[in-house]
Amino acid sequence: MEAPHSPAVPAATLKITVNSPEQMGELGRRLAKILRPGDLVMLTGELGAGKTTLTRGLGEGLGVRGAVTSPTFVIARVHPPLGDGPALVHVDAYRLGGGLDEMEDLDLDVSLPDSVVVVEWGDGKVEELSDDRLHLVIHRAVGDTTDEGREIAVHGIGARWQDADLSVLAV
Numbered sequence: 001m002e003a004p005h006s007p008a009v010p011a012a013t014l015k016i017t018v019n020s021p022e023q024m025g026e027l028g029r030r031l032a033k034i035l036r037p038g039d040l041v042m043l044t045g046e047l048g049a050g051k052t053t054l055t056r057g058l059g060e061g062l063g064v065r066g067a068v069t070s071p072t073f074v075i076a077r078v079h080p081p082l083g084d085g086p087a088l089v090h091v092d093a094y095r096l097g098g099g100l101d102e103m104e105d106l107d108l109d110v111s112l113p114d115s116v117v118v119v120e121w122g123d124g125k126v127e128e129l130s131d132d133r134l135h136l137v138i139h140r141a142v143g144d145t146t147d148e149g150r151e152i153a154v155h156g157i158g159a160r161w162q163d164a165d166l167s168v169l170a171v
Contacts (some may be wrong), residue, residue, distance in 0.1 A: 014166040016063075020148050023049075024050040027152070028057025030169050031134075035062070037086040039160070040130045041118045042165030050150055051120045054136070056088055062116060064088045078115075087115040094121040100162035132158030 018024050031054070035041070041058075043051040053072045059068035064079035070092060079088040119126045127133070135155040141147040156164050 010161040011158060012126075012164050012166050014154040016152040016154060016170055018150045018152065020049075021050065024150065025060070026033075027055030027169060028054040028059075028151065029061035032061025033057050034164065034166075034168060035086075035116045035134075036167060037112050037115060039116050040126065040133040041116065041117060042122045042126060042133055042135045043120045043138065044123055044135065045150075046140060049138040049140045053090075053140060054138075055118050055120070057086050058091075058116070061085060061144050062086065062088055069146045089115045089117045091117065091119040091126075093119055093125050130158070133162030134161060 016027065018027055022160075031041075035058075043054065045051050052068070056068040059079055062079075062085050063082045064085075064087065065082050066077070068077075068079060068088070068090060076089060076133075079090065081087055102151045105160040117129075135157060137153045137155070139151040139153075141149070153165055155167060156162075156166060
């Protein structure tokens, strides 16, 4: 009998505050400097939290082709590298309800070794793709507010992130 899957314990954690969309994009550009092919990044946050803005900055930092926009209706977009870096695979799992079975239809496990894969709304859906992942949880004020501030919890999970210096991400 197989042991039940235990929840992953973060190897490294960092809290970051950003105060504008520009700072969120800059966080994505800094994130690009520590990512490598095979990395899985999960983004969690309410609608309008800045997940796509962060991914756009990440794409700029990785130097990939094409405008990084929300892939909500196409589910996944592949942005090939302009140079010798990894491709960016940007997935929006919001419309997927079935968990890993539906994610497997996207063949992300094939893309993962050679790309940086970013999954928005991936909680409970993509964790089994890799024992190592970076999970960013973005909190923002909800309701009728013009507050641009965001609190971001960055959790490095697995051996890949065990000794990672996440402080390079701080604004």
